[in-house]
Every structure is written in C-alpha cells, then in structure tokens.
Amino acid sequence: MGYPKLKEIRQTILEMVHRANVSHVGSAFSVVDILYTLYFKVASISPSNIFDPSRDIIILSKGHSSAALYSVLYHRGYLSQEAVDNYSLDNGSLPCHIDKDKSPFFEASTGSLGHGLSIGVGRALAKKMDTRSGTVYVICGDGEINEGSVWEAIMFAATYKLDNLTLIVDYNKLQAFGKTNEVISQTNLEERFKVFGWDSCSVDGHNLQVLEQVLRPDCKLKTKDKPFVIIANTIKGKGVSFMENKLEWHYKSPNDEQLKLALQEIEDKY
Amino acid sequence: MRRIIINTLIELAERDKDIVLITPDMGFSVLEPFFEKFPNRSINVGIAEQNAISIASGLALSGKKPYVYSIIPFLIERSFEQVKLDVSYMNTNVKLIGVGAGFTYGSAGATHHATEDIAVMRALPNMIVCCPGDNNEASEIIRLSILNDKPMYIRVGRHNRGIFNHKSLQIGKATIIEEGVDIAIISTSNMLPDAAYYCKQLQQQGRRPYLVSMHTIKPLDTTIIKELIDKCEEIQTMEEHSIIGGLGSAVAEVIAESGKGIKFRRIGVCDQYSHYVGSQKYIKKQFGLYYGED
Secondary structure (H helix, E strand, C coil), X not given: CCCCCHHHHHHHHHHHHHXXXXXXXXXXXXXXXXXXXXXXXXXXXXXXXXXXXXXXXXXXXXXXXXXXXXXXXXXXXXXXXXXXXXXXXXXXXXXXXXXHHHCCCCCCCCCCCCCHHHHHHHHHHHHHHCCCCCCXXXXXXXXXXXXXXXXXXHHHHHHCCCCCEEEEEEECCEECCEEHHHHXXXXXXXXXXXXXXXXXXXXXXXXXXHHHHHHCCCCCCCCCCCCEEEEEECCCCCCCCCCCCCHHHHCCCCCHHHHHHXXXXXXXXX | CHHHHHHHHHHHHHHCCCXXXXXXXXXXXXXXXXXXXXXXXXXXXXXXXXXXXXHHHHHHHCXXXXXXXXXXXXXXXXXXXXXXXXXXXXXCCCEEEEECCECCCHHHCCCCCECCHHHHHXXXXXXXXXXXXXXXXXXXXXXXXXXXXCCEEEEECCCCCCCCCCCCCECCECEEEECCCCEEEEECHHXXXXXXXXXXXXXXXXXXXXXXXXXXXXXXXXXXXXXXXXXXXEEEEEEEEECCCCHHHHHHHHHHHHCCCCEEEEEEECCCCCCCCCCHHHHHHHCCCCCCCC
C-alpha cells in the first residue's frame, strides 16, 4: 500500500480531540495530508538527523492544527503513544498550540498567527549563510495570510532570493467568523505571490501524489533564486462528511456518538 | 554611545563569525562600518520590525547570534508579541539593541520616546535587561552580551556627558560608584550623569550619598539593595522612564518584601507622555529629571 497509516493518523486525531474536548479538528483535517506527505514521503527528517543543520525543517505556523502534527509524528514513530494519549490533558506533554520545548521535532512554538513564515525565513537565511542544504517548509493557514507580518516575510524572502524556502498555504477557505474571502478578500493568492516575486502554484491539497510532486525539492515549478508557494486547496474537516466545510468544526469537539460515526467513516474511506 | 556600541560589536564580530546584525532600516550613518566590514552578516529587512524580530529568532534557532538594532518603540513595542513569543518564550539567543532611551530623541516627540520599555521588558521571562548609563558601561555590556546565549534587551541612550562608571562590569551586579552613609541614589540608563550631579547637591546639603549604577535591571542585584536597606536611612531611584514598572518599581518590590521599612522615593516620569517641544535636556528639565552644572 502506497500510503500506510493515513487512516490511523486521522483516527488518532479524532480520538485526541474527543478525549481532550478541544477545538480545531477541522483545521487538523485540512492540513493533515500536507503534513503526512512531508513527514512520510518528502522531507529528510529523522531522529538521526534532527540536530543536523543541513536537515529539512518543517514549521507548522498555524499552530492550532497541532493535533495533525502530533498524530503524524506519532505514527511516524517520533512521538510516544503516552504523549499522544495525554494530548491537552492535565500533566500531559502536548498542548493545543505547539511548544518547541516538548520535542526536538517541533521547530518553533506556534499558535499566534503570522510568526512561522518569518522564523522560517530566518532559518532559510542561516542555511544560505552557511551554504547548507535542506529545504525549509512553512505551513500557514489562509486566514493567517491576513496578518501583515506574513507579507513582510513574503517581500523579504523574494528580495533575499530564498529558493530553499517553500510555503504551503492550507487554503481551506474558512476562518474564525466565516469564509476567508468574505472576511478579507484574498482571491488570486497564487497571482499575488507571483507579483511579489515568488514561484507559485495551486494544487489539490488532498491529492497525495500531486502534493508529493510539488513538495519535492526538485519540483519543476520551482526556479532558481525564488521562494516557492504552494496554494493547497483543502477542505476543512476533510474525511468526515458532517465536518467537511463546516465552520462549527473550527470550535467543536466530537461527542461520543459523533466520534463513533467519524471513526467509522474514516475506516470506510481510507 | 551608538558608535561605541557598533565599534564594540565589530570587534566581537571579527572573532565570532556567527554574529549577524539586523536592522529594520534604522541606524543610518551609524551602522555602515559594520555593513562595510561584514556585508554577508548585515541584514536590512526594510521597515518591518515584526519580521526583523522573527527572522532573528529563526537565525538564532539555527545557531546564529543575531543583534537587532532600532529605535526602542519600533524595535520592541511595534513588535512586542514577536519579542514575547519568538525571543522570550522560545528563549532564543537574540540581542535587542534599542536606541533612544527615555527622551534621547527629545525633539522627535513621544512617538520616538521610550518611557515604558523597561517595564514591559523586565516582565518577560528569560529576558536580560541592561541599561548602560555611559560609554564605558555600554561597551562593557556589549562585550559581556556575547558570553551568554540568553535573550537580552540593551537600552541605549545618547551620552556625551562623560564617563561616570570607570569599573569593569558584571551583568546582574550593580556598581557602587561612590560609597556613602545615610542615603542611596540608585540610577539606571540615561540618569547616571544626573544622579552624579544630584549626589553633589546632596553632599552640599550635608548628606553622604551612595551612588549606585543599576546598569542591569534584570536579573536585579537584590543583594546590594538589601544591603542598602540595612545601611541607609533613605533610598531614591532615578530613571528616565515611567515610575510605573521600571527601576523604581523593581527596587520597591525588594524593599516591600524585605520586611524592613525605609524612606523611599522614585524619581522618574509620573505616568504621562511628553507633549513638550524641545531637546532631551529641555524635556528632562520639565519633568524635573535634569541635574547638571548648567
């Protein structure tokens, strides 16, 4: 099977947010296929190289979707079951928003939006200064792109020709109060990045084959001297019919019955 | 003071190739010697302070030793959440050099003044807060800054009033510039020359003041404050900063928890902005913060 653990990763996310009774399951499901492709298929990151400055670096800037990161890392073998079982519980080690101190695999503490891209820029710049290899991947939400600091980083990355930096926008089209393009219009994100000097493309953010192609460092859409953005068209709550494209699942945690239904849907689909 | 700091930083950067200087487009006619000497380690991020701080954090996470330079309100207040999360919370080795302590940029107006910065910066866990009061203290603090890998805020004024502290420094250890008997004047940052003149006035009145330079606000030298509580009848603090949350508050906290009473006075800016037009000296005079021969 080409994509092992995909089912289990989604099921673990459901169990985590249910047990802890916390929000953001919809965001976790929109970004999880991107994280899966990075950690299982593309990125050079493992316990043996996690302190190597030439490794790839992944920063989940939309820190509220941490459950997806934790589940992916757990099923990859980089986080313990105990850590995942105690997610967001008293005396646990994994909070709702990422705390860098909890694991060397967490490259930055995130949860306040609009920080991750600038931190990623700093890390990409350090690689350039020391002529080290490795790609820096930053994942932002589409709502997060509202933040002015993101655009400061976008302009800087193009000026400093950071072609070792790849941004993935988890374009699930929903943010806290409703549809992203109704809250703040940012249609044509792909073109906006282009005019800011980036290479950009739009893909289906749940098509694993396509994600793997565009996330690979040798992706043909990338050119020398330009940072690269992938606008990943995603579905909030992807994989559970009653969660998909529903704003309420930015906030709600599944109850016992919803959990059962959701787990079964995932079981059947993946 | 700004030139002393950059020259000291150049000396350090000659020996340590990980030092990087970042500016959000500030420091024209000051930073150029560093830029010319180390073009690959000089980064002007443009007028984008939030980005400057987070890039510095990213560089530090990759083992670099970034120093970010700008005018205080823009450096740490515009970008406060970046300072809090990406520097303080993540405990990254980022050094923040803020110029324009107090009313240094007097005629520029309150947009460029810094009279709350000590209060906010000393509230941040992991953060070292240093406020040099003359050029000797400034170069000493820059020299010492490279020896630790902690987040650090260095509050810089403009000082052309001479050297008052001739001693070598230790971060977190106040300097007793003059021994006294009955009263202690504890000064920080820009107020060091004023404190020295103020002590002369007190001497003329028959008092015998200690003159203490509290160049490090955090970690605070509580030992010396406790000693002064025991030895003196009165303590006064002097800062070109709000009396809320700065040096005066920090010393008051130590006095309050010492279980001993002592006459105490905070000299500083009394919870207001300057709407005065004029030089640093003029504005200091309006707030009763100028002591000198003229």
